[in-house]
Amino acid sequence: MNASPSRLVAPTAKPRVIPRAEHTISRSHVSPNALRVLYRLKDAGFHGFLVGGCVRDLLLGIEPKDFDVATDALPEQVKRLFRNCRLVGRRFRLAHVFFGQEIIEVATFRAASAPSQGEEPLADADPEDGEAPELDDPDLGAESAGEAPAGEELAAGTVEAAAGHPERMFDATGRILRDNVYGTIDEDVWRRDFTANSLYYNIADFSIWDYCGGVEDIGARRLRMIGDPETRFREDPVRMLRAARFEAKLGFEIDADTAEPIGRLRELLAGVPPARLFDEMLKIFLTGHGARSLEVLRQRGLLAQLLPNVEGYLSAHSGGLVERLLVKGLANTDERAIAGRPLTPTFLLALLLYGPIAQIIEALPPEKWHELSAIGEACERAVRQAQAHLAIPRRFSLGLGEMFSLQPRLEHPSGRRALRLLTHPRFRAAYDLLLLRAQFGLASGEMARWWTEVQEAPQEEQGRMADELAQAAGPRPARSKSGRRRRRGRRGPRAS
Ligand code: ATP
Numbered sequence: 001m002n003a004s005p006s007r008l009v010a011p012t013a014k015p016r017v018i019p020r021a022e023h024t025i026s027r028s029h030v031s032p033n034a035l036r037v038l039y040r041l042k043d044a045g046f047h048g049f050l051v052g053g054c055v056r057d058l059l060l061g062i063e064p065k066d067f068d069v070a071t072d073a074l075p076e077q078v079k080r081l082f083r084n085c086r087l088v089g090r091r092f093r094l095a096h097v098f099f100g101q102e103i104i105e106v107a108t109f110r111a112a113s114a115p116s117q118g119e120e121p122l123a124d125a126d127p128e129d130g131e132a133p134e135l136d137d138p139d140l141g142a143e144s145a146g147e148a149p150a151g152e153e154l155a156a157g158t159v160e161a162a163a164g165h166p167e168r169m170f171d172a173t174g175r176i177l178r179d180n181v182y183g184t185i186d187e188d189v190w191r192r193d194f195t196a197n198s199l200y201y202n203i204a205d206f207s208i209w210d211y212c213g214g215v216e217d218i219g220a221r222r223l224r225m226i227g228d229p230e231t232r233f234r235e236d237p238v239r240m241l242r243a244a245r246f247e248a249k250l251g252f253e254i255d256a257d258t259a260e261p262i263g264r265l266r267e268l269l270a271g272v273p274p275a276r277l278f279d280e281m282l283k284i285f286l287t288g289h290g291a292r293s294l295e296v297l298r299q300r301g302l303l304a305q306l307l308p309n310v311e312g313y314l315s316a317h318s319g320g321l322v323e324r325l326l327v328k329g330l331a332n333t334d335e336r337a338i339a340g341r342p343l344t345p346t347f348l349l350a351l352l353l354y355g356p357i358a359q360i361i362e363a364l365p366p367e368k369w370h371e372l373s374a375i376g377e378a379c380e381r382a383v384r385q386a387q388a389h390l391a392i393p394r395r396f397s398l399g400l401g402e403m404f405s406l407q408p409r410l411e412h413p414s415g416r417r418a419l420r421l422l423t424h425p426r427f428r429a430a431y432d433l434l435l436l437r438a439q440f441g442l443a444s445g446e447m448a449r450w451w452t453e454v455q456e457a458p459q460e461e462q463g464r465m466a467d468e469l470a471q472a473a474g475p476r477p478a479r480s481k482s483g484r485r486r487r488r489g490r491r492g493p494r495a496s
Pocket residue numbers: 051052053054065066068191192193194197198236238239283
């Protein structure tokens with residue numbers, strides 16, 4: 001590599017190379033599109049490796065969520081190789097290669113976190129096993145595009161460029177703001193978060209390269225940070241959420257040294273761009289392990305950072321109906337994710353914010369509990385509280401308001417007009433929420449059943465059912481959103 005004086009020198013550590021015959025990863029389990037990318041890189045004279053979570057998951061026998069590729073080709077060189085390719089990200093530039101719905105992310109090796117020569121990078125790394133093939137470098141001396149970071153300001157005075165390198169920048173807390181210093185695979189490994197995420201699968205001979213004992217840690221189901229945990233969490237506080245996510249998703253135990261700083265550093269999450277936290281929250285809750293993630297986030301004090309109002313509500317109403325509704329809703333969502341059915345962030349927000357919204361509504365006089373304006377305002381307030389740290393896109397907060405405003409209309413349908421709700425764009429989500437509420441006695445089970453039946457009935461039967469219901473309608477005991485009995489056992493206003 002053409003090391004410039006400002007660039008960190010490559011560490012001496014070499015990988016343990018595990019030949020194809022000694023591991024279980026087969027190409028038949030790799031996305032054909034990822035293989036296409038790897039072979040194209042190889043045929044063009046570059047190195048191509050699968051890296052990160054996909055290698056980890058394949059070793060665990062789990063189907064990977066996505067396939068990431070690492071290469072010595074520069075982003076511009078990758079772009080020239082693929083017509084269906086776009087360069088994305090300014091702070092961390094990489095190439096996306098598109099195949100219909102599937103995107104293969106191709107990242108050029110980074111040098112940024114590599115320790116200096118002679119410095120011990122990881123106390124118990126086991127570099128001596130296996131041969132480390134030398135990589136020849138096409139033209140890594142080239143500079144990456146020097147653009148301003150996207151989405152956040154570089155506050156003057158608080159930003160340092162590492163070793164004077166403008167492509168690697170930190171803020172005053174040690175958070176990486178930009179990382180576009182390219183390097184070799186030997187360097188790239190040190191910028192990865194956990195040992196389990198740092199394995200490389202080489203398309204040239206199907207071997208696995210292991211620099212930090214990742215294979216052993218995966219075998220022991222252990223999540224261990226590469227390098228000094230505190231420094232690495234400071235560089236990117238989202239790694240704390242990632243640790244919790246992998247603990248929940250993989251059933252790994254976070255190594256004590258890795259877990260220790262989380263309690264001290266979790267407040268640094270406040271400095272992470274809110275849009276990134278929102279994306280991370282979706283990965284935490286919408287990828288099949290949401291119920292377990294909630295437990296882990298709470299145990300590690302991270303929910304209080306992500307959604308302080310949700311943590312506040314749950315700790316004040318521990319073991320209550322709303323908590324049970326949330327856990328059951330997340331478990332249902334996990335089932336849907338595992339079955340590959342569509343999921344919406346709107347429904348997730350409704351589950352998470354159910355308690356805070358109910359609390360705001362119940363602070364009002366009971367006769368207002370079913371008023372649409374009161375419900376709409378409560379949703380908006382709960383969303384505003386949640387936006388302390390998360391950027392919640394408007395379409396989801398609007399959808400949330402609609403879901404909650406539909407609840408009283410579903411609970412007290414007004415004759416044939418109510419049938420129009422069946423074609424409301426939020427009907428399905430609102431109905432699912434009604435079912436869940438009914439399951440915990442937070443809405444009438446009878447009405448939930450009625451909506452189930454009416455959806456399945458032929459059209460003329462639907463009209464008859466609505467008429468019957470209107471005739472039979474009489475006062476019924478109403479409940480508050482969180483299960484408190486209303487002080488006056490009367491229905492809300494007609495609109496609800
Ligand atoms: P999954 O795809 O199951 O969410 P993953 O480990 O593949 O898990 P990705 O976000 O797809 O996670 O990232 C791919 C790889 O990139 C990781 O395995 C890790 O090596 C590296 N990586 C991603 N995010 C970070 C980060 N914040 N800090 C350090 N390395 C990271």
